[in-house]
Amino acid sequence: MYRDILDKASEGRGLSRDEIQELLSISGTKALGELWETAYNVKKEQFGDKVFTYGFVYFSTFCKNNCSFCYYRRSNSIDRYRKTADEIVSLSESLQDSGVNLVDLTMGEDHKMHADNCRELVDLVRKVDSAVSIPIMLSPGAVDESSFAPFRDAGADWFACYQETHNRKLFAERRIEQDYDRRFDQRTWARKYGMLAEDGIMVGIGETYADVADSIVQMGKQGCEQIRVMTFVPQEGTPMSSSVQKSREDELKVMAVMRLAHPDRLIPASLDVEGIEGLIPRIRAGANIVTSIVPPHMDLAGVAQKDLDIDSGRRFIDNVIEILEAEGCRVGSNNEYGNLLNTLRGRSA
Ligand code: SAM
Ligand code: MD0
Ligand code: SF4
Numbered sequence: 001m002y003r004d005i006l007d008k009a010s011e012g013r014g015l016s017r018d019e020i021q022e023l024l025s026i027s028g029t030k031a032l033g034e035l036w037e038t039a040y041n042v043k044k045e046q047f048g049d050k051v052f053t054y055g056f057v058y059f060s061t062f063c064k065n066n067c068s069f070c071y072y073r074r075s076n077s078i079d080r081y082r083k084t085a086d087e088i089v090s091l092s093e094s095l096q097d098s099g100v101n102l103v104d105l106t107m108g109e110d111h112k113m114h115a116d117n118c119r120e121l122v123d124l125v126r127k128v129d130s131a132v133s134i135p136i137m138l139s140p141g142a143v144d145e146s147s148f149a150p151f152r153d154a155g156a157d158w159f160a161c162y163q164e165t166h167n168r169k170l171f172a173e174r175r176i177e178q179d180y181d182r183r184f185d186q187r188t189w190a191r192k193y194g195m196l197a198e199d200g201i202m203v204g205i206g207e208t209y210a211d212v213a214d215s216i217v218q219m220g221k222q223g224c225e226q227i228r229v230m231t232f233v234p235q236e237g238t239p240m241s242s243s244v245q246k247s248r249e250d251e252l253k254v255m256a257v258m259r260l261a262h263p264d265r266l267i268p269a270s271l272d273v274e275g276i277e278g279l280i281p282r283i284r285a286g287a288n289i290v291t292s293i294v295p296p297h298m299d300l301a302g303v304a305q306k307d308l309d310i311d312s313g314r315r316f317i318d319n320v321i322e323i324l325e326a327e328g329c330r331v332g333s334n335n336e337y338g339n340l341l342n343t344l345r346g347r348s349a
Pocket of ligand 1: 162
């Protein structure tokens with residue numbers, strides 16, 4: 001019975017793989033409401049009313065890969081950009097000034113940045129790190145193990161690389177011509193060299209509840225400090241352009257079950273799926289981080305939603321804070337975020 005499983009989770013007794021799958025299969029307004037409420041309470045016990053905010057700088061949209069779900073896949077003939085180091089530094093500074101707790105430097109798998117053992121990328125991280133005092137997350141795709149120590153030394157605190165699914169067959173269909181194990185190892189390597197790591201999955205790419213349950217279990221085992229789920233948003237010009245986007249409920253359900261299975265992990269509410277409209281439902285389902293905060297009028301794109309809510313400023317920090325406060329949340333300070341990272345580091349040491 002789902003009620004017993006929810007009670008078990010709220011008492012902090014952990015969840016088995018089968019219990020995770022059972023929770024993923026629940027439906028109906030009453031049961032879903034109970035699921036979200038339990039997840040929200042567990043989040044509150046762990047993190048109180050605090051929510052942290054991450055600024056997003058998608059600095060190069062060039063990519064050598066051909067993921068079937070992604071707008072930026074190499075076969076899509078779109079306009080692309082690559083920001084200069086100076087531009088990226090000043091974007092990061094203005095994000096810091098605006099009050100976000102972290103800057104996420106994200107790119108497509110851009111040949112130029114990956115060349116020569118990621119020399120340019122390491123330089124870039126070093127420059128951003130000397131310009132800002134908030135933590136840095138790096139999301140560069142899959143790189144060689146030899147790049148991790150240089151990333152860490154240059155000042156990257158976090159490394160994000162999402163498996164999307166832990167079903168190897170589905171991975172092969174979606175992340176075309178990419179190596180499952182190499183992608184999985186990115187997060188192991190990041191942690192081995194002293195960085196924090198983020199894993200993530202997508203819903204709506206052909207997965208079953210059994211696949212999602214496996215992912216949630218594997219995310220627990222790998223130990224990444226931050227874990228996420230995002231709904232796949234169909235993209236023009238891609239093989240999945242006419243797929244149907246799953247409902248918000250699907251993502252919220254997975255998010256809540258992640259929170260119950262792994263109470264102490266950071267879980268983002270991404271503004272990149274539904275824009276600002278999607279924020280509060282995700283917070284109510286147990287998220288404690290807001291990601292994909294993008295400054296307006298800087299010609300920066302999102303990933304799943306390349307322009308939704310960006311130039312209107314609706315996806316910028318002031319608006320996010322106002323909405324969170326109206327919900328009774330408090331935006332955590334940089335000091336509090338720094339303390340949280342120290343705790344996470346201590347836990348994985
Ligand atoms: N290129 C790097 C990589 O793939 O790891 C880093 C950035 S990539 C654009 C970040 C993530 O965006 C992907 O791992 C995927 O989870 C998500 N994403 C890409 N296209 C998406 C879409 N159409 N809908 C939802 N999420 C998407
Ligand atoms: C987000 N668009 O947080 C960003 C992206 C990459 N580390 C994160 C998927 O939604
Ligand atoms: Fe490239 Fe990342 Fe998009 Fe895949 S998800 S095509 S690696 S930008």
